[in-house]
Amino acid sequence: MSGQPNTRLADLFGLAGWSKGELARLVNRQAAAMGHLQLATDTSRVRRWIDMGEIPRDPVPRVLAALFTERLGRVVTIEDLGLVRHGRAGKRQGDGIEEHPDGVPWPPERTAAVLTEFTGMDLMLNRRGLVGAGAALAAGSTLSSAMHDWLHTDPALKADAPILDDPLHTGPVGFDRFEAAPIGSQEVDELERSVEVFRAWDAARGGGLQRKAVVGQLNEVGGMLTYRHPSHLQRRLWGVAANLAVLAGWMSHDVGLEPTAQKYFVIAAHAAREGGDRPRAGEALSRAARQMVHLGRPDDALDLMKLAQSGAGDRLQPRTKAMFHTIEAWAQASMGKGQAMRRTLGMAEDLFVSDRDDGEPLDWMQTFRDEDLYGMQALAYRTLADFDPGAAVHAQHYAEKALALRIDGRERSKIFDHLSMASACFIADDPEQADRYARLALMSMGSNSSRRTWDRLRQMYRLTAEYAGYPKIHELREEIRLALPNPRSTGDGSAPA
Numbered sequence: 502m503s504g505q506p507n508t509r510l511a512d513l514f515g516l517a518g519w520s521k522g523e524l525a526r527l528v529n530r531q532a533a534a535m536g537h538l539q540l541a542t543d544t545s546r547v548r549r550w551i552d553m554g555e556i557p558r559d560p561v562p563r564v565l566a567a568l569f570t571e572r573l574g575r576v577v578t579i580e581d582l583g584l585v586r587h588g589r590a591g592k593r594q595g596d597g598i599e600e601h602p603d604g605v606p607w608p609p610e611r612t613a614a615v616l617t618e619f620t621g622m623d624l625m626l627n628r629r630g631l632v633g634a635g636a637a638l639a640a641g642s643t644l645s646s647a648m649h650d651w652l653h654t655d656p657a658l659k660a661d662a663p664i665l666d667d668p669l670h671t672g673p674v675g676f677d678r679f680e681a682a683p684i685g686s687q688e689v690d691e692l693e694r695s696v697e698v699f700r701a702w703d704a705a706r707g708g709g710l711q712r713k714a715v716v717g718q719l720n721e722v723g724g725m726l727t728y729r730h731p732s733h734l735q736r737r738l739w740g741v742a743a744n745l746a747v748l749a750g751w752m753s754h755d756v757g758l759e760p761t762a763q764k765y766f767v768i769a770a771h772a773a774r775e776g777g778d779r780p781r782a783g784e785a786l787s788r789a790a791r792q793m794v795h796l797g798r799p800d801d802a803l804d805l806m807k808l809a810q811s812g813a814g815d816r817l818q819p820r821t822k823a824m825f826h827t828i829e830a831w832a833q834a835s836m837g838k839g840q841a842m843r844r845t846l847g848m849a850e851d852l853f854v855s856d857r858d859d860g861e862p863l864d865w866m867q868t869f870r871d872e873d874l875y876g877m878q879a880l881a882y883r884t885l886a887d888f889d890p891g892a893a894v895h896a897q898h899y900a901e902k903a904l905a906l907r908i909d910g911r912e913r914s915k916i917f918d919h920l921s922m923a924s925a926c927f928i929a930d931d932p933e934q935a936d937r938y939a940r941l942a943l944m945s946m947g948s949n950s951s952r953r954t955w956d957r958l959r960q961m962y963r964l965t966a967e968y969a970g971y972p973k974i975h976e977l978r979e980e981i982r983l984a985l986p987n988p989r990s991t992g993d994g995s996a997p998a
Contacts, residue, residue: 506551506554507550507554508583510551510584511552513577514551516573517573519572521544522544524547524568525542525544528542528561528564528568529542535560540561542557542561554583556584556585556586562579562582562585565579565584566578566579566581566582566618567622569581569582570625575626575758575761576761576764578615578618580615585611612768612771612772612775614723616726616746616768616772620717620720621720623716623761624720638759638763639763640798640804641793641800641801642801644767644786644804644808645804645807649808652770652779652782652808652812653812683728683730684728684734684738685734686734686737689734689738689741693737693740693741693744693864695718696744696745697864699718699748700748700868701910703751703752703755704911704912704914705910706913706948707949708752708756708950708951709951709952711752712749712753712756715745715749715752719749722738722745725738726738726742735776736776737776739772739778740772740778740781742769742776743770743778743781743785744769744864746768746785747784747785747788747865749765750762750763750766750785753765755913755952755953759792762789766788767789769781780817782813783825784809784821784865787805787806787809787825787828790802790828790829791828794828794835795953799833799835802828802829802831802835803829803832806825818856818863818866820852820866820869822849823849823850823853823856824874826845826846827849827874827877830842830846830877831880831884833881834881834882835884837885837887839885839888842881846881849877849878870906871906872902872903872904872905872906872914873914875899875902876914876917876918876921879896879897879903879918879921880917880921882895882899883900886924886928890929893925893928896922896928897922900921900925901922912945912949913951913953916945916946916949916951917957919938920939920957922934923935923936923937923942923961926938927961927964927965927968932973933973935964935968935974939977939981943980955986958985959985962985965978
């Protein structure tokens with residue numbers, strides 16, 4: 502017992518709206534449903550958890566996480582409740598124990614547990630039809646500060662699965678448990694192939710339709726990681742976990758579950774680092790940076806990109822560095838920093854070209870091709886055009902180059918390119934061309950589950966107001982207005998731009 506209030510638990514308790522007695526009764530009822538019939542909690546004990554910082558014994562933290570998850574309609578973990586014992590909290594080498602927001606970073610032996618617990622809670626929300634996302638996003642500077650020292654050290658692989666008397670690590674790993682058992686290289690091969698299938702589906706149709714399947718697969722991999730496999734298999738499993746967590750985060754971002762997405766990106770960074778793949782950890786954080794730019798927080802994105810680039814180490818391929826620079830450039834464009842944006846895009850181009858003869862790219866970089874570089878350049882210039890209309894012509898140039906190469910079924914990227922082109926045409930005073938590209942985007946959006954495309958359509962819709970007197974544009978505005986879903990709030994409480 503710390504003697505200090507547990508502010509995380511107190512804040513969530515306030516949001517839930519329970520009385521202390523009501524929470525005690527719910528804990529007893531939920532524990533009994535989970536098979537813990539002997540548990541007996543009362544009002545005074547709940548008061549000690551909140552006001553005195555007492556951390557209850559297992560299974561109470563897991564029971565509370567399940568109760569708060571269901572009540573608030575978003576994933577709430579033991580870390581979110583502040584119920585991790587100090588001896589298991591994140592540590593810095595030579596610096597003792599240090600508390601960090603959201604329990605970031607956590608020690609290696611907790612990564613599989615956090616992964617499995619979080620995905621289990623996410624699946625529970627899916628089963629019960631709860632899709633809320635009321636948590637606040639952590640600031641980029643907060644995550645960068647918490648994770649900097651941790652990401653810059655190389656973990657020992659032996660920390661992935663602690664050696665216990667029992668070869669199975671059967672500690673509490675979440676509401677949905679997985680019976681750990683050994684697997685072989687053939688099973689890992691199949692898991693790696695499943696990642697490719699999920700990636701292709703996401704790129705073609707958006708994140709909404711397969712998100713639950715990806716989260717379920719990740720939950721099982723987390724369970725597998727609680728068994729101590731030979732080091733080469735354990736490393737590959739961590740790679741699968743990192744890839745699936747990135748995909749789960751990207752799909753969550755795609756459907757507007759922003760705090761959930763951010764948590765998956767952080768989990769992915771942890772998993773990649775535990776497997777010794779620092780470049781992959783950096784790429785996971787770059788996804789969180791892209792999320793921040795989309796939500797109108799480019800300063801947070803730049804903080805995350807600094808960490809992604811420095812934490813990725815010296816094994817970054819030029820193509821990966823190029824991709825990182827395009828995200829940084831988009832953030833700079835969102836702040837109206839045209840000169841910095843152009844300089845950063847120039848570095849991205851040079852790096853991308855230098856990578857052409859370096860052999861096959863990493864599996865998680867195979868989707869960053871010429872058309873993706875052009876698409877990000879178009880997006881950066883289109884974003885800058887809000888501050889400098891002269892940038893619109895460059896956005897048109899790169900969007901046209903990207904669209905000429907979009908032939909592989911990645912429909913969501915094509916929609917974004919059409920919207921970049923349409924917006925740039927409006928800004929460049931070419932409503933005829935803008936109408937054409939806007940309609941091409943609109944035609945494809947009905948069969949795509951990506952809410953991000955609708956967010957970007959709303960941005961373009963605002964540009965049509967100046968041309969509302971044109972018959973074609975008036976008609977386009979009506980079609981867009983009828984097609985747009987109801988406005989939704991994002992994870993930080995504001996509507997997307």
